[in-house]
Amino acid sequence: MSICYVCGKDISKNEVGLTKKLINKNAKDFYCLSCLAEYLEVTEEELKDKIEEFKDEGCSLFQ
């Protein structure tokens, strides 16, 4: 189990995957959806759409 680097909230495999995909594939610090949205200056909805896109591509970082 991983926690958000910013707020300490438990995060899902998808949030870990999204941090790797959007920030750095070797990232060791992970972000929850809301902190990642703030960091990237996008909305949580846009990030959820991204998760769906990566899942559709069959990316193993997502479930």
Ligand SMILES: [Zn+2]
């Ligand atoms: Zn957070």
